[in-house]
Amino acid sequence: MSVLEASAGLVIKKPMVANIDLLDGKPSLIGITREEMAEALMDIGVPQKQAKMRVSQLWNWLYVRGVSDFDHMTNVAKDLREKLKTHFTIARPEIVEEQVSNDGTRKWLMRFPPRGAGRPVEIETVYIPEEGRGTLCISSQVGCTLTCSFCHTGTQRLVRNLTAEEILAQLLVARDRLGDFPDREAPQGTIMPAEGRKVSNIVMMGMGEPLYNFEHVKTALLIATDGDGLSLSKRRVTLSTSGVVPEIFRTGEEIGVMLAISLHAVRDELRDMLVPINKKYPLKELIDACRNYPGVSNARRITFEYVMLKDVNDSLEDAKMLTQLLKGVPAKINLIPFNPWPGTNYQCSDWEQIEKFADFINHAGYASPIRTPRGRDILAACGQLKSESERMRKTERMAFEAMMIANHGADD
């Protein structure tokens, strides 16, 4: 059954058996820059003067048509296709599990092959359909080094950063599953019109702290917003950070996407507890970095996320301090009702209190939408993501590598 016919509550699970094809360790052509792709092609013998043209062809197949099999690249000569197959992969990660919430939110658990040392990692990606748009919530790390006390991901230690390929693959898989690439029969060059797309927006709000994986996130987002490929508008891409101040300026300058800050508290003392990175980069430095964010204006505001925790940060005094703190920063405030997860001690503020808080902020002149929790029933809402991938011990890693070598031997 296609996922588009899937009904709410449906879970498709795949057995947790390592897929030998995925263990081949070939480098992927997904998630590298045009220059790197040209180098890769020349390394396998494509003449330098052809490299640029070949890159354009491949770019179109990979990012406009969404193909994941070299044999579908019909305008690439067969012998080159064979060579590409021998040296590279463009395979998608495995979808281990797919869940559909009562409200239409979808969550995918994807497993990425090890590509070299290490074992496969699993990450979660969430799709949130809304009237007139569809937002994909993408992960940047497996786990997180930070330990925000209200966040489920924060209870999982960092396993590792995702590569640019793995970050981008989340978008490609979502577009595959949602039918967001043109049909294979559609004429060459066909691009899905921006208005009709299922995935119209991206938020880097899944697992992990994107600014602790800056280079890979940058490469992936520049490819996602490349006008000759996936061509998402940079205004529809939002990167959320817990406040890695030294990387904020670069985010605007080098990636140019919209910025969101996980603020959650307006006093250093409380923020130190909720978002511990605050001890390193306290509120004043964070807000100064926001004021200096390249391209910030009333038309391109910074979003401040504020999770509503009962009796912790939800008083009207907090609301007042919030408006004072943000004076002079082009801002919108996103109030997020706390999403519970197994084992947490926090509670979500009462609805009445959230509304009072929102009213206060509105009267002070800020847009302050209350984010409707989506996908709570499948643990897909903000802060609920967590994967089962554990950090690997050295002995395990060696055993795993030995298994891979054995698999290769059997395969050859």
Ligand code: SAH
């Ligand atoms: N690490 C980045 C990106 C994750 S974004 C960051 O912290 O900004 C996920 C958003 O959901 C962040 O604003 C995070 O603070 C918030 N969040 C985390 N746990 C939550 C929970 N249990 N309920 C609601 N929001 C939560």
Ligand code: SF4
């Ligand atoms: Fe990491 Fe963000 Fe969760 Fe904090 S809120 S633990 S930074 S994912």
